[in-house]
Amino acid sequence: MNVLVYLIPISLLLGGIGLVAFFWSLRTRQYDDPQGDARRILTGDYDDHPKE
Amino acid sequence: MSEVQISACPACVAGPAAKDVAHARDVRDTRFVLSLPAIYCAACISGVERELTKQPGVRAARVNLTLKRAHIDADEDVSVDDLVSALTQAGYEAYELDAGAISATETDRRGRAILTRIAVSGFAMMNVMLLSVAVWSGASDVTRDMFHWISAAIALPAIAYAGQPFFGSAFTALKAKRLNMDVPISLAILLAGGMSLYETFESGAHAYFDAALSLTFFLLAGRYLDYRTRSVARSAAEELAALEVPRVTLADGRVISITEVEKGALIRVVPGARVPVDGIVMEGASEVDRSWLTGESLPALAEVDTIVSAGEVNLTGPLVVKVTAAGADSSLHRMADLVAMAETSRNRYTSLADRAARIYAPAVHLLALGAFIGWMIATGGDVRHALNIAVAVLIITCPCALGLAVPAVTTAASGRLFRAGMLIKSATALERLAEVDTVVFDKTGTLTEGRPELSNLAEIPPRARGIAMALASGSAHPLSSALFAATRAADVIPAKLTDIREVPGQGIEARCDGISVRLGRAGWLNAVAKAQTATYLKIGDEAPLAFTFVDHLRAGAAEAVTALKRQGKDVVLLSGDTAAAVADIAHRVGIAAWDADCLPEAKALRVAELTRSGRKVLMVGDGLNDTAALAAAHVSISPASALEATRVVSDMVLLGKSLAPLGEATRVSISATRRIKENFAIAAGYNMIAIPIALAGFATPLAAALAMSLSSITVSLNALRLRGKS
Numbered sequence: 001m002n003v004l005v006y007l008i009p010i011s012l013l014l015g016g017i018g019l020v021a022f023f024w025s026l027r028t029r030q031y032d033d034p035q036g037d038a039r040r041i042l043t044g045d046y047d048d049h050p051k052e
Numbered sequence: 053m054s055e056v057q058i059s060a061c062p063a064c065v066a067g068p069a070a071k072d073v074a075h076a077r078d079v080r081d082t083r084f085v086l087s088l089p090a091i092y093c094a095a096c097i098s099g100v101e102r103e104l105t106k107q108p109g110v111r112a113a114r115v116n117l118t119l120k121r122a123h124i125d126a127d128e129d130v131s132v133d134d135l136v137s138a139l140t141q142a143g144y145e146a147y148e149l150d151a152g153a154i155s156a157t158e159t160d161r162r163g164r165a166i167l168t169r170i171a172v173s174g175f176a177m178m179n180v181m182l183l184s185v186a187v188w189s190g191a192s193d194v195t196r197d198m199f200h201w202i203s204a205a206i207a208l209p210a211i212a213y214a215g216q217p218f219f220g221s222a223f224t225a226l227k228a229k230r231l232n233m234d235v236p237i238s239l240a241i242l243l244a245g246g247m248s249l250y251e252t253f254e255s256g257a258h259a260y261f262d263a264a265l266s267l268t269f270f271l272l273a274g275r276y277l278d279y280r281t282r283s284v285a286r287s288a289a290e291e292l293a294a295l296e297v298p299r300v301t302l303a304d305g306r307v308i309s310i311t312e313v314e315k316g317a318l319i320r321v322v323p324g325a326r327v328p329v330d331g332i333v334m335e336g337a338s339e340v341d342r343s344w345l346t347g348e349s350l351p352a353l354a355e356v357d358t359i360v361s362a363g364e365v366n367l368t369g370p371l372v373v374k375v376t377a378a379g380a381d382s383s384l385h386r387m388a389d390l391v392a393m394a395e396t397s398r399n400r401y402t403s404l405a406d407r408a409a410r411i412y413a414p415a416v417h418l419l420a421l422g423a424f425i426g427w428m429i430a431t432g433g434d435v436r437h438a439l440n441i442a443v444a445v446l447i448i449t450c451p452c453a454l455g456l457a458v459p460a461v462t463t464a465a466s467g468r469l470f471r472a473g474m475l476i477k478s479a480t481a482l483e484r485l486a487e488v489d490t491v492v493f494d495k496t497g498t499l500t501e502g503r504p505e506l507s508n509l510a511e512i513p514p515r516a517r518g519i520a521m522a523l524a525s526g527s528a529h530p531l532s533s534a535l536f537a538a539t540r541a542a543d544v545i546p547a548k549l550t551d552i553r554e555v556p557g558q559g560i561e562a563r564c565d566g567i568s569v570r571l572g573r574a575g576w577l578n579a580v581a582k583a584q585t586a587t588y589l590k591i592g593d594e595a596p597l598a599f600t601f602v603d604h605l606r607a608g609a610a611e612a613v614t615a616l617k618r619q620g621k622d623v624v625l626l627s628g629d630t631a632a633a634v635a636d637i638a639h640r641v642g643i644a645a646w647d648a649d650c651l652p653e654a655k656a657l658r659v660a661e662l663t664r665s666g667r668k669v670l671m672v673g674d675g676l677n678d679t680a681a682l683a684a685a686h687v688s689i690s691p692a693s694a695l696e697a698t699r700v701v702s703d704m705v706l707l708g709k710s711l712a713p714l715g716e717a718t719r720v721s722i723s724a725t726r727r728i729k730e731n732f733a734i735a736a737g738y739n740m741i742a743i744p745i746a747l748a749g750f751a752t753p754l755a756a757a758l759a760m761s762l763s764s765i766t767v768s769l770n771a772l773r774l775r776g777k778s
Contacts, residue, residue, distance in 0.1 A: 011179065012206075018175070019171055
């Protein structure tokens with residue numbers, strides 16, 4: 001059972017990384033145009049100038 | 053029009069800095085925002101962006117497909133009208149938006165706050181769930197206590213942060229001595245958290261941290277769906293408002309905002325523009341289109357000393373108008389009183405969710421209290437055990453599914469209607485629309501486009517056709533344009549004319565082979581005016597010939613009426629126009645019951661009468677004369693071309709030009725209401741099974757978690773069925 005000492009912090013850390021990644025995506029406005037982004041990836045044009 | 057927005061960065065205007073050439077075409081400084089209602093695909097995105105960047109002076113353009121908008125960064129000298137016409141020519145419908153009127157930041161922040169809370173509660177829920185699985189599968193003694201402590205350390209801060217929206221709303225409700233859905237929610241979350249903490253202290257077997265967290269998570273998800281639906285509607289409504297840029301040109305050429313106009317000022321109204329104020333014509337002669345105010349399709353003569361009202365459209369000649377009333381005093385705004393009166397009646401509507409909450413909230417609290425008292429008596433005063441069971445009852449009957457039941461359905465339904473070109477502004481509009489049994493249409497601007505169409509070309513002798521065509525070709529008057537379009541379509545060869553002269557407000561005159569020819573108003577030519585919209589041609593001394601016009605039907609009008617009739621609804625046409633014109637349109641779209649010459653008050657009265665006789669009325673109208681009727685009806689719809697004042701009172705707005713989505717809207721609203729009721733039934737069904745178990749004291753945290761997740765998922769899936777089959 002001693003292994004829990006490592007496993008629980010590790011699982012929390014991994015989950016925390018996911019949480020931080022989500023906050024980052026939110027902060028960088030990646031949900032502004034979900035439909036557009038879904039379609040853009042299918043076009044042949046290079047999207048050289050995404051809106052920052 | 054759009055010169056108000058000046059680039060905030062002069063260096064960007066001078067030329068992009070060489071150091072970041074790679075990003076030279078980023079949209080850094082939005083100067084124009086265009087609305088692109090018709091784009092839908094990947095090809096549209098690149099098509100629009102390519103077309104825009106091809107225009108001289110445009111530095112960058114970025115399309116947002118979700119909002120159907122394009123943000124454009126351009127040089128100072130670029131005119132937005134050129135961009136719009138370039139896009140229109142390329143086949144993409146485009147309109148300018150007042151960039152100042154679109155405020156996305158505030159709503160953005162609220163949406164992000166909810167999303168952050170969902171993320172935090174989701175993260176906490178997953179971790180606590182993992183620990184709970186260990187407990188459920190048999191961890192005991194010290195291990196179980198340790199798991200409970202770790203769960204508490206994760207769950208309590210997460211609940212404190214993520215549950216704030218519920219606590220806040222419940223607190224305000226309690227302060228106002230009301231019960232809303234958030235009161236049982238907050239109570240369940242807080243009691244579950246508090247009791248679990250106590251159990252952990254006492255090294256008890258059951259802790260409900262996972263239940264408290266998943267409750268928060270699911271309910272926040274419902275909250276977010278609700279918020280999303282409303283914010284989409286709000287941003288589209290803002291967009292409609294932004295389409296009208298409220299500015300006034302003074303007689304001396306200065307352009308000022310409508311709010312700064314004072315009484316007695318002289319303003320200039322160019323042909324094609326809407327009169328922004330109430331006033332008296334001081335100079336010039338023209339014709340004005342009053343259809344927005346009265347429903348009359350025949351233009352009225354405007355000359356010196358004619359009184360004009362805000363909302364009329366100037367047709368032929370420039371006018372100088374002396375302001376008698378502007379802004380809040382103008383006739384446009386006086387209509388608001390009528391509207392406010394009618395509005396109060398509609399506010400009495402209680403949504404299905406509120407009705408469910410009213411039954412649900414007291415019932416759950418009584419049940420939990422009953423369980424507590426019952427077990428107190430049965431166990432001879434074991435507070436801890438009785439409280440445990442009471443909390444289990446509260447959690448098991450959690451309003452999770454109820455919290456999702458309505459938002460999931462409205463999101464699915466309004467998403468589907470939005471794709472069909474219909475915007476739902478009011479939260480309860482779908483439910484009200486489902487109850488409708490009578491549909492009242494306005495004519496001008498709603499069933500028709502308010503655009504005339506020549507109806508009697510066949511009766512006109514060939515020589516007169518050629519002369520009329522030549523006369524009409526030089527004028528921008530709507531009747532002239534319609535006449536020209538009709539004759540050109542019939543391959544008429546225009547006659548050769550000399551000395552063509554437009555007499556503002558009257559018509560056009562010219563000479564043809566030495567004879568004077570005139571095309572214009574009946575009074576100007578001494579002709580007998582007909583009852584319907586017409587223009588008259590006089591060749592020399594011959595008797596005047598009448599060219600009659602009918603209103604061009606709006607696309608989808610006939611389909612919409614047919615679909616509504618097939619659904620068993622009564623369709624009525626009420627118009628302020630003359631009987632002949634109304635009868636013609638009623639016949640063309642297939643409406644048997646119609647009424648002409650209706651004053652705005654009369655329309656509202658008719659709607660109120662129908663309501664009193666037990667009908668649920670859907671009013672579809674666009675004009676200011678419909679505003680009171682729209683507000684008096686059970687539910688109201690107006691096309692996007694309607695005046696802002698009209699759109700504000702209506703519950704739904706048709707975004708496209710076609711009326712066809714109406715039939716779909718009523719159908720979707722009926723199935724949406726059915727889904728909502730089904731969802732309530734599903735939630736009640738789960739409770740029916742779970743409550744006896746909880747009351748008997750057999751509920752474990754595992755059972756609570758199962759019941760909660762299963763009912764939430766079933767309800768969401770049931771709502772999603774709406775999105776499919778169209």
